[in-house]
Amino acid sequence: MIESLAKNLEVWSGPLLNGTILTVFLTFTSFAVGLSLGLVLALARLNRKLWYFYWPAQTFVELIRGTPLIVQLFYLFFVLPFVGITMDPITTGILGLGINYGAYMSEVYRGGIEAVERGQWEAAHALAMPTSLIMRAVVLPQAFRIIIPPMGNYFVALFKDTAIVATISITELLFTARLIASQTFQYLQVYTIVLVIYFVISYPASRAVARLERYMRIADR
Amino acid sequence: MTESPTAATTGSRAPLIEIREVHKSFGTLEVLRDVTIDVDSGEVVVVIGPSGAGKTTLLRVLNCLEAVDAGTIKIKGIRVAEPGPDGRSLRPDDRTIRAVRLEIGMVFQRFNLFPHMTVMDNITIAPIHVRGLDSEEARGRATALLRRIGLLDKANVYPHQLSGGQQQRVAIARALAMQPEAMLFDEVTSALDPELVGEVLKVMRQLADDGMTMIIVTHEMQFAREVADRVVVMDAGRIIEMGQPREIFQAPREPRTAEFLRRVLVEGREATASPAQAESE
Numbered sequence: 001m002i003e004s005l006a007k008n009l010e011v012w013s014g015p016l017l018n019g020t021i022l023t024v025f026l027t028f029t030s031f032a033v034g035l036s037l038g039l040v041l042a043l044a045r046l047n048r049k050l051w052y053f054y055w056p057a058q059t060f061v062e063l064i065r066g067t068p069l070i071v072q073l074f075y076l077f078f079v080l081p082f083v084g085i086t087m088d089p090i091t092t093g094i095l096g097l098g099i100n101y102g103a104y105m106s107e108v109y110r111g112g113i114e115a116v117e118r119g120q121w122e123a124a125h126a127l128a129m130p131t132s133l134i135m136r137a138v139v140l141p142q143a144f145r146i147i148i149p150p151m152g153n154y155f156v157a158l159f160k161d162t163a164i165v166a167t168i169s170i171t172e173l174l175f176t177a178r179l180i181a182s183q184t185f186q187y188l189q190v191y192t193i194v195l196v197i198y199f200v201i202s203y204p205a206s207r208a209v210a211r212l213e214r215y216m217r218i219a220d221r
Numbered sequence: 222m223t224e225s226p227t228a229a230t231t232g233s234r235a236p237l238i239e240i241r242e243v244h245k246s247f248g249t250l251e252v253l254r255d256v257t258i259d260v261d262s263g264e265v266v267v268v269i270g271p272s273g274a275g276k277t278t279l280l281r282v283l284n285c286l287e288a289v290d291a292g293t294i295k296i297k298g299i300r301v302a303e304p305g306p307d308g309r310s311l312r313p314d315d316r317t318i319r320a321v322r323l324e325i326g327m328v329f330q331r332f333n334l335f336p337h338m339t340v341m342d343n344i345t346i347a348p349i350h351v352r353g354l355d356s357e358e359a360r361g362r363a364t365a366l367l368r369r370i371g372l373l374d375k376a377n378v379y380p381h382q383l384s385g386g387q388q389q390r391v392a393i394a395r396a397l398a399m400q401p402e403a404m405l406f407d408e409v410t411s412a413l414d415p416e417l418v419g420e421v422l423k424v425m426r427q428l429a430d431d432g433m434t435m436i437i438v439t440h441e442m443q444f445a446r447e448v449a450d451r452v453v454v455m456d457a458g459r460i461i462e463m464g465q466p467r468e469i470f471q472a473p474r475e476p477r478t479a480e481f482l483r484r485v486l487v488e489g490r491e492a493t494a495s496p497a498q499a500e501s502e
Contacts, residue, residue: 122286126325
């Protein structure tokens, strides 16, 4: 058993490593998409009076949060080609994950922005600073600090959720494993290895986020 | 020198700040009732009165942090509030609001320095991005101000590294860096430990001596007496009395003023000893 595992690993390590690299790549890129989209959505939803920003963003967030991620992916992958939009699987995966996470992250941004003291706005207003400058120079830098820990948690969650894009034939870690397993019938070994790989990456990452959170709390006194 | 003819004609010129019959309510609570004051250029007006008298709200409507419900406010000719066709005040547009805020600096009870910026950046951000100064000029201006408030060596530290008194002096410098025509002070020593009050009042006294137009809300009666050209007493949203500090403090006409002063001056020692307590009353 151990011997066969060692031998199999030798054969599998190449593809599994490639799969892992792609998984990590998907995590970073879709996280970047989520961070950017989330910020735009949060800003659009800040002021109800600017309804032409507010309502589209609000509707979009509710739609995304009210439907399953995997259905959204299928939609991007299988339905968009019918209206003439064809993207390669990896782009689709990055967009799908990024959009889904962006909707959730916009809530985090909003919480962070609202957590900045009202006195900061007032002081900046009293200096005749326009709202866009206040947001950029005063409020967002403070909000970013507040949201680093929750965003870190989303990052770890996203890393694990990338497995879902195996369903649209992206050869990331899970898809690679499924290929190997279906060729060799070594389900026990292959999927155990995959679990271990996910865990050894996500566990240290989530510990790091927890430490960061504690550190930020101490820094705030 | 060139200012002396201006000073001589001050009486006939329009006041810098004109407040006429201003009303303001929060829901059913009337916080300002029929408030009318003129403030001339260079004048130091101190507003006193019990908590909830509307003093802070009066300052806040002047730089549009609150809108008024009725009445007229003109600042250096800019109409901040005037009655609309239905008698209620029109809301000023964004350009008016910003124009007014360029004329008026404000210092808050809780400092409200930007915690993620150094002292220098706190002072230069608005001059650079709002007044359009280049960064060298803004830094020069900030340096001069820091020297004036005695904090030149703190230019590159962050607000949390400063004492409350130092933070408040920086907040004053930050407002002054915009070179406003007038300054509003909203209980700026109330959140300070007693031993730090003096250094802030000293800066304000200098400013008054330099001829800055100031409206000061404070519980520091001794300071009010020394620095005020005119004292305004408010109670329950109204101005109940207005006059020279000597008149108000020594021979108030209004019984409520006398009552307020007696309370503050008798409890005054305690109040000075623990401003936090006075605040919570």
